[in-house]
Amino acid sequence: MQQTDWWKKSVVYQVYPRSFYDSDGDGVGDIAGITQKLDYLKELGVDVVWLSPVYDSPNDDNGYDIRDYYSIMKEFGTMEDFDALLAAAHERGLKIIMDLVVNHTSDEHEWFVQSKSGKDNPYRDFYYWRDGKDGKEPNNWGSVFSGPAWKYDEATGQYYLHIFSKKQPDLNWENPEFRKEVYKMMKFWLDKGIDGFRMDVINFISKVNGLPNGELKEGALYGDGSPYFRNGPRIHEFLQEMNKEVLSKYDIMTVGEMPGARVHHAKVYTDPNNNELDMVFTFEHMGLDNGPGGKWDLKPLNLIDLKENLKKWQTGLHGTGWNSLYWNNHDQPRIVSRFGDDGEYRVESAKMLATCLHMLQGTPYIYQGEEIGMTNVRFDSIEQYNDVETLNMYKEKRDQGVPHEKIMESIYAKGRDNARTPMQWNDGANGGFTTGTPWIDVNPNYTQINAEQALADRNSIFYHYKHLNSLRKKHDVITTGDFNLLYRDHPALFAYDRRAGNEKLTVLCNFGRDEVVLEDEKLISEAASAEAVVQNYKDILLDKERLVLRPYEAVVFSQK
Ligand code: NOJ
Secondary structure (H helix, E strand, C coil): CCCCCCCHCCEEEEEEEHCCCCCCCCCCCCCHHHHCCCCHHHHCCEEEEEECEEEEECCCCCCCCCCEEEEECHHCHHHHHHHHHHHHHHHHCEEEEEECCEECCCCCHHHHHHHHHHHCHHHHHHCCCEEECCCEEEEEEEECCEEEEEEEEECCEEEECCCCCCCEEEECCCCCCCCCHHHHHHHHHHHCCCCCCECCCCHHCCCCCCCCCCEEECCCCCCEEHHHHHHCCCCCHHHHHHHHHHHCCCCCCCEEECCCCCCHHHHHHHCCCCCCCCEEECCHHHCCCCEEEEEEEECCCCCCHHHHHHHHHHHHCCCCCCEECCCCCCCCCHHHCCCCCCCHHHHHHHHHHHHHHHHHCCCEEEECCCHHCCCCCCCCCHHCCHHHHHHHHHHHHHHHHCCHHHHHHHHHHHHHHHHHHHCCCCCCHHCCCCCCCCCCCCCCHCCCHHHHHHCCCCCCHHHHHHHHHHHHHHHHHHHCCCCCEEEEEEECCCEEEEECCCCEEEEEEEECCCCEEEEHHHHHHHHHHHHHECCCCCCCCCCCCCEEEEECEEEEEEEE
């Protein structure tokens, strides 16, 4: 099959189906609901829709715990609904990519049920079963979702590994029979005509032999096993095999979610000569506001760190691999609340953040609600939260004696449910998401922030995103140009230019509430003769001597 790189000029929109649109009033978003909203996505001008998992699942981790890869979660609909969605998307020229979760399954998946049933069962080796050590777990690894990464099974007297929740046992990629099953399943979906995969924690699938103990950091309850399960010894071999057996046979896009992947890893994963993946999701820029204690340990962002980081990825992959560009997804808090201002300058800062990201080299991802500037939520009670990571962390910290208020501040800033409150469609009951009782409360600000309002206002964040999407199609420099960071040490200004052939784009973004005054002669004279192709204020404060950027102002100048 001829492989083309159509994804380089594409913009991807991520749908979290549970929270997108409920077509049947049961309080849970569904596939028919997505189909009904395709015209909205078309209006936004995106090219690809990534669906978070829609497979049958007991929902311990909202679908990232799959019970059956070949059927659709009942609450979301049926396989017919899925086929109808795919056809309706393709009719509109939209592509669909699916989530591929193959580092683990649900403990209710038939393979695990078999595997657990006895040491001699042929499926035993599809997972990681080990004997205990000195009456304890086989090693000291902690789970990403708190507690140990092992669970004891009374019946067979062994422990199984679960890097995520205890209902998400890790699959054993060392087993070739298992790998064949994965490839068969991938083909099932690709033969239906889907356009690619987003691969969940795909750099975790190769583990270091012997599963050694991890370093026990100060204050930590468990050892850090990540050096032994991220970017492991056989990862490239597994991905190349998957590429040869499956991916190379289709003209699709692939993006690997890769916590802990650095630029040098990503270069290998995404270099087309290696036949692995098209692009990866880095986590580095999303960790810059973590304190030494990790994600829940809050630290303000230092813009210089962000600039340096994105520069490293931009220059590191230019000419070899490919970047994916994102601020948001279903695991991250809302960017306008995180790096912008979700109060007075919500609209300006949301547009500025979009501009800063979308003018970089790579494939941009928009997460549902980002295009209308949805914000973080502050629920009063822990009972209103649903996310397994948040709830387990809350319990563990309470058991350690951490005050409720302190934990809630971390949840308000970083909890995954910030991204999972229902999409705000209008100012009616439940933000127009459902006529029933939503599975998680709607952010009360839906009366002001909603899609209907955004569509009615030509100056909305929605139309700003739409404009950015259309610019990508007009200016090749966005796709092909190089990246040069400007004003490197400026604490509030993120500025860069992109060059290809005769065209140059200069991107200026003020990340703060104070005016930024630029008096650089060359910049001012270039700006005076350039065309402003993006702006988030009505006018531009430029005269012969100065360019002034107001709070959260963004401007992009194009010169040809
Ligand atoms: C990453 C997914 O994005 C997240 O939502 C999930 O909890 C873990 N992987 C485990 O599948």
